[in-house]
Amino acid sequence: MIALAPGGTIGILGGGQLGRMLSIAAAQLGFDVAIFTDEPDSPASRVSARTMVANYLDHAALADFARRVDVVTTEFENVPAETAQALIDAGARVAPNPHALAVAQDRFDEKSYFASAGIAAPPFRAVASQGELDAALAEIGAPAILKTRRLGYDGRGQIRIDSADDARGAYAKLGAPGILEGFCAFECEVSIIAARGADGAVAFYDLNENEHKGGILSRTTLPARVSADVEAQAQDAARRVLEAFDYVGVLTIEFFVMADGSLIANEMAPRVHNSGHWTVEGALTSQFEQHIRAIAGWPLGPTTRAASIEMVNLIGADAGAWPALAADPDARVHLYGKRNTRAGRKMGHVTKLKY
Amino acid sequence: MIALAPGGTIGILGGGQLGRMLSIAAAQLGFDVAIFTDEPDSPASRVSARTMVANYLDHAALADFARRVDVVTTEFENVPAETAQALIDAGARVAPNPHALAVAQDRFDEKSYFASAGIAAPPFRAVASQGELDAALAEIGAPAILKTRRLGYDGRGQIRIDSADDARGAYAKLGAPGILEGFCAFECEVSIIAARGADGAVAFYDLNENEHKGGILSRTTLPARVSADVEAQAQDAARRVLEAFDYVGVLTIEFFVMADGSLIANEMAPRVHNSGHWTVEGALTSQFEQHIRAIAGWPLGPTTRAASIEMVNLIGADAGAWPALAADPDARVHLYGKRNTRAGRKMGHVTKLKY
Numbered sequence: 001m002i003a004l005a006p007g008g009t010i011g012i013l014g015g016g017q018l019g020r021m022l023s024i025a026a027a028q029l030g031f032d033v034a035i036f037t038d039e040p041d042s043p044a045s046r047v048s049a050r051t052m053v054a055n056y057l058d059h060a061a062l063a064d065f066a067r068r069v070d071v072v073t074t075e076f077e078n079v080p081a082e083t084a085q086a087l088i089d090a091g092a093r094v095a096p097n098p099h100a101l102a103v104a105q106d107r108f109d110e111k112s113y114f115a116s117a118g119i120a121a122p123p124f125r126a127v128a129s130q131g132e133l134d135a136a137l138a139e140i141g142a143p144a145i146l147k148t149r150r151l152g153y154d155g156r157g158q159i160r161i162d163s164a165d166d167a168r169g170a171y172a173k174l175g176a177p178g179i180l181e182g183f184c185a186f187e188c189e190v191s192i193i194a195a196r197g198a199d200g201a202v203a204f205y206d207l208n209e210n211e212h213k214g215g216i217l218s219r220t221t222l223p224a225r226v227s228a229d230v231e232a233q234a235q236d237a238a239r240r241v242l243e244a245f246d247y248v249g250v251l252t253i254e255f256f257v258m259a260d261g262s263l264i265a266n267e268m269a270p271r272v273h274n275s276g277h278w279t280v281e282g283a284l285t286s287q288f289e290q291h292i293r294a295i296a297g298w299p300l301g302p303t304t305r306a307a308s309i310e311m312v313n314l315i316g317a318d319a320g321a322w323p324a325l326a327a328d329p330d331a332r333v334h335l336y337g338k339r340n341t342r343a344g345r346k347m348g349h350v351t352k353l354k355y
Numbered sequence: 356m357i358a359l360a361p362g363g364t365i366g367i368l369g370g371g372q373l374g375r376m377l378s379i380a381a382a383q384l385g386f387d388v389a390i391f392t393d394e395p396d397s398p399a400s401r402v403s404a405r406t407m408v409a410n411y412l413d414h415a416a417l418a419d420f421a422r423r424v425d426v427v428t429t430e431f432e433n434v435p436a437e438t439a440q441a442l443i444d445a446g447a448r449v450a451p452n453p454h455a456l457a458v459a460q461d462r463f464d465e466k467s468y469f470a471s472a473g474i475a476a477p478p479f480r481a482v483a484s485q486g487e488l489d490a491a492l493a494e495i496g497a498p499a500i501l502k503t504r505r506l507g508y509d510g511r512g513q514i515r516i517d518s519a520d521d522a523r524g525a526y527a528k529l530g531a532p533g534i535l536e537g538f539c540a541f542e543c544e545v546s547i548i549a550a551r552g553a554d555g556a557v558a559f560y561d562l563n564e565n566e567h568k569g570g571i572l573s574r575t576t577l578p579a580r581v582s583a584d585v586e587a588q589a590q591d592a593a594r595r596v597l598e599a600f601d602y603v604g605v606l607t608i609e610f611f612v613m614a615d616g617s618l619i620a621n622e623m624a625p626r627v628h629n630s631g632h633w634t635v636e637g638a639l640t641s642q643f644e645q646h647i648r649a650i651a652g653w654p655l656g657p658t659t660r661a662a663s664i665e666m667v668n669l670i671g672a673d674a675g676a677w678p679a680l681a682a683d684p685d686a687r688v689h690l691y692g693k694r695n696t697r698a699g700r701k702m703g704h705v706t707k708l709k710y
Contacts, residue, residue, distance in 0.1 A: 006677055006690045006703075024379050027402045030677075030690025030703065046404035047382045284687070284708075293681070302684040306661065306710060322361055322385075326648070329657040332639070335361045335385025348361075348385065353639075355661055 001093075001198045004070050004296040006030030009049075011069030011092070013056070013083065015042025017336035017346060018272050019075035021280070023048045025288035031296070036065050036072075043337045044075070056083045066090035073249060073295050077104045077270055078151055095198075095295040100245040100270045107179045107267070108149050114265045117244060119237045121265045122256075123182035130171040136180040137167050143183035148176045158215060184264050186256035190224050193276040194238035195250045195290045198297040202239055203290070205283060205303045207231050208275040210254070213315075216344060220275045222282070222309040226257055233263045241268060250291040252276065278309040278351050281332050307353035319347035356448075356553045359425050359651040361385030364404075366424030366447070368411070368438065370397025372691035372701060373627050374430035376635070378403045380643035386651070391420050391427075398692045399430070411438045421445035428604060428650050432459045432625055433506055450553075450650040455600040455625045462534045462622070463504050469620045472599060474592045476620045477611075478537035485526040491535040492522050498538035503531045513570060539619050541611035545579050548631040549593035550605045550645045553652040557594055558645070560638060560658045562586050563630040565609070568670075571699060575630045577637070577664040581612055588618045596623060605646040607631065633664040633706050636687050662708035674702035 004010075010026045012019045015037030023033040023044050033048040038055050045051035050068070054061035057080060066072070071093045074084075084098035103109045107124075114121040125136035127146070137144060142164070148157035159174060160183075161167050171178065189212065193205040209224035210217055224231075238253055252273035256264040276287035285293070285301030293300055314321070319341060325331045335348035359365075365381045367374045370392030378388040378399050388403040393410050400406035405423070409416035412435060421427070426448045429439075439453035458464045462479075469476040480491035482501070492499060497519070503512035514529060515538075516522050526533065544567065548560040564579035565572055579586075593608055607628035611619040631642040640648070640656030648656055669676075674696060680686045683705075690703035 003678060003681070006674070007692065007694070020382070024382065024402070027375070027379065027692065028689055030692050032401055032692065046387055047379070047402050049401035284684075298681045319361070323358060326358070326653045329639075334383055337362065337382065337385050337387065339362070 001297040003298050004031070007032070008070040008296070009034055009068065010292060010296070011036060011065060011072035012044060012048075012075055013037075013072065013079050014075035015039050015044040015051070016075055017043050017338075019044030020047055020336060021277075021288045022073070022075060022272065022291060025286060026292045029289065029292060029296070029298075031292065034065065034069050036062070041339065046337055056080055059086050062086040063090035066092035071095055071295050073291065074101065075271060077101060081105070096247050096249040096251070096270050097245060100241075100247055100251070103245075104268050104270045106149050107147055107181075110268060111179065111181070117240050119240065119265045120263060122184050125180050127171065127178045127180050130169070133167055133171045133178070133180060134164075137161060137164065140180060140182045142166070145181050145183060146170055146174055146178050147181065148174060149179050150176070156215070184256040184258065184266075186264070187259050188225070188257045189254065189266070190226060190230070190234065190257055190263075191252055191254045191273065191275040192234040192238050193250060193252050193273060193279070193287050194235070194242060195287075195294055195300055195303075196242040196247050197294050197300045198248050199299065201300050202242055203300045203303050204235050204238065205276060205279060205287065206305045207234055208278075210275050214344070216313070216315060216346075217274045218313055218315070220278060220309070220311040222278065222305060227261060230257060230261055230263060237263070237265060249294045250276075250287050274313065274346070274349075275311075277334070277349050278311040279303075280334070281351050282307055282309045282353055307355045310352045312350050312352075313346060314348040314350065316341055316343045316345055316347065325350055356652040358653050359386070362387070363425040363651070364389055364423065365647060365651070366391060366420060366427040367399060367403075367430055368392075368427065368434050369430035370394050370399040370406070371430055372398050372693075374399030375402055375691060376632075376641075376643045377428070377430060377627065377646060380641060381647045384644065384647060384651075384653075386647065389420065389424050391417070396694065401692055411435055414441050417441040418445035421447035426450055426650050428646065429456065430626060432456060436460070451602050451604040451606070451625050452600060455596075455602055455606070458600075459623050459625045461504050462502055465623060466534065466536070472595050474595065474620045475617065477539050480535050482526065482533045482535050485524070488522055488526045488533070488535060489519075492516060492519065495535060495537045497521070500536050500538060501525055501529055501533050502536065503529060504534055505531070511570070539611040539613065539621075541619070542614050543580070543612045544609065544621070545581060545585070545589065545612055545618075546607055546609045546628060546630040547589040547593050548605060548607050548628060548634070548642050549590070549597060550642075550649055550655055550658075551597040551602050552649050552655045553603050554654065556655050557597055558655045558658050559590050559593065560631060560634060560642065561660045562589055563633075565630050569699070571668070571670060571701075572629045573668055573670070575633060575664070575666040577633065577660060582616060585612060585616060585618060592618070592620060604649045605631075605642050629668065629701070629704075630666075632689070632704050633666040634658075635689070636706050637662055637664045637708055662710045665707040667705050667707075668701060669703040669705065671696055671698045671700055671702065680705055
């Protein structure tokens, strides 16, 4: 592809904080950004040249959006497949390609893909009834996690099952087609942020070590306390996914690190990721700029990390501590401009760098 | 003052690249930004929540703007004094205060202020006629520079006078009240970016060494090749200006460094400055965030520099080299989203860091 010249317009599906940070990165490279979102006054809209507020299934609006932008990307993986297809039908270039998006949207398809690509994943079974859940539990054994196949994020739509007792009525409680995954007794959790350019070049950021609380990312630190071999396994898996999908843009894979040093893939996100927010200050090219470079057909930038990193999420009421954070000389403060604070809602993050 | 909480609105007068970078910094701290500009589709508007396009002397528009923002600042020093006053009359808090703005707008007032504050400046005389120019030249001697008192920037409105011959007809050519300044045979040029918080705290960035071409900043490097004493002189001058004006925000002073190690103040800019663009990647707190912190009543952030710096401006057609710059792993590329390329127009800049 021919690289998109500065002055071109990047379209982003979604108006959240990832869109906000992508939009800022695009602006720094001289691009205009148009946001497509169903949310009026979204965090991303407020830093973008244009916004179209419409339903993600409004084909007329999507066709109009497609005409006004040079390339379309997404900031959340739950964009309906129909949305991406409508944009393509209207002549838009969509990156990453909708096939990767579709696979990442469905936990069963995702795990199936991992298995087919030789990427170790937890044991899993699709469950579409209580009977299938019981059978899956008998096969996989407890403890296990019952998850919705679709539309889960930040620990939502998940039920932990420690015994056959826990399984009773669990499918009805889930209320949607699910997947039962064997529980991994991991040593720690890591994620890799990887990117592939339109020219096929691949780049990796250093591995993130992640801590979750209540299913939500709480803290990311670098360097991760893992061996070079673990890092190589993560890079190998990411490269396989990027190449299999002819992927263009930033992709994230989350892994469990097991006691024997093996990696188990937990999930992939076809987008920039919370665990990569430290790259704004901590790497020569941020994950946001890297994604924009990739989808604009620019060469990837260097991912060199400049410091030791601690990134802490501000969840819900945490953001109320902004006066103390503003006064902490070690804290680089990021707030997302969300109008309402809710428990479990990502309101901002703080990055601390040690050179 | 009580610190402005995230979600508050920062008003910025002016829609250029400085407003664009201020707006991005404000967004990262969770603020909304409203731009007031007479230019439709300005670079700053395209990254800001709201824009009011109106003449800077439209009092009704200014009063409306004042009601919609929590604090107003400026991204260029040639905002009419009447504009700032109208905003204040309508109840707006304006930072930095309009007195500093007024002094910096007039080269004679500025040089007179330097003299009164004990800050060394070139010899200067106000000239309001050819007769006054001839008399001033006789006193100061050639070479000298004839400059307009007001509305000059990037070398515009300047005539070099090497002899009485050059002076002939020069006042008519200038076409406006002027100031004749003795020419300084400097060793090099430096600038200091300083900030003062609402709490009176003062912070300095490391000194910038600047090269100009045709009166326009071409290149800034750090560390500046000057002694600690030179740096101390610059800090002392900046501190005096900040305190004299009860200044809140970022202020820049440009100096000539003379062979004997003395500093001669060339001009001050009551704002963030091109020579401080490196702080986006190269300092813990960028000059843009620092300015927003100050005017929002937040504590100043640390100014620690993390690397050796080379910042090169992309002037006019220079920005056409973006494909090569995008491919240079050492170049952090910034483009301002200006629609039209003109000779002498600042289109972007590139920062190179060496850790």
